[in-house]
Amino acid sequence: NAGVTQTPKFQVLKTGQSMTLQCAQDMNHNSMYWYRQDPGMGLRLIYYSASEGTTDKGEVPNGYNVSRLNKREFSLRLESAAPSQTSVYFCASSPDWGQPQHFGDGTRLSIL
């Protein structure tokens, strides 16, 4: 059961390095989201894409960029990683705007 697929599952970076988190969904959903979850915290929205070709900032967008490559794929890029970006990142999707329905397994990212 694919649903929402995130890669990689784990990653360790050094401060200042860049990387892209990949997300793909196979449910033909219009909307996709990137969240981060820090210990003891709820999920916080980084960016979202209401539909193919559009992206918008969420609650905590600083330090990130996104690309909605096509309807299936929504990537999150860290241009210059900082220790404060150490977190678990979740991608999600939904048929229409509003609440995410399907989540990926998450990417556990550590920045040293």
Place this chain on the structure above:
Amino acid sequence: AQRVTQPEKLLSVFKGAPVELKCNYSYSGSPELFWYVQYSRQRLQLLLRHISRESIKGFTADLNKGETSFHLKKPFAQEEDSAMYYCALNAGAGSYQLTFGKGTKLSVIP
């Protein structure tokens, strides 16, 4: 600003006992409320939404605007209900800004 509070980090109940996971919110408009669940080694998933007024896996939740609450209830807990539960609030139609609570870990004791 909107806020979601789940006052219990951990809730332990015996199998067959009633369950109530508390969720309080702060928002001045007409919110949409949701419950999400994450079972061990599974993905986070949407459990139910208040606008649907549905019962999923025996769970129900009623939006109480007077008390600004959206508690999740089940009359008889099952072991398979053990999971992490998150309450979330959306500021309403057209909003993508879903605000999550910190979550409550439900442990059902056999």
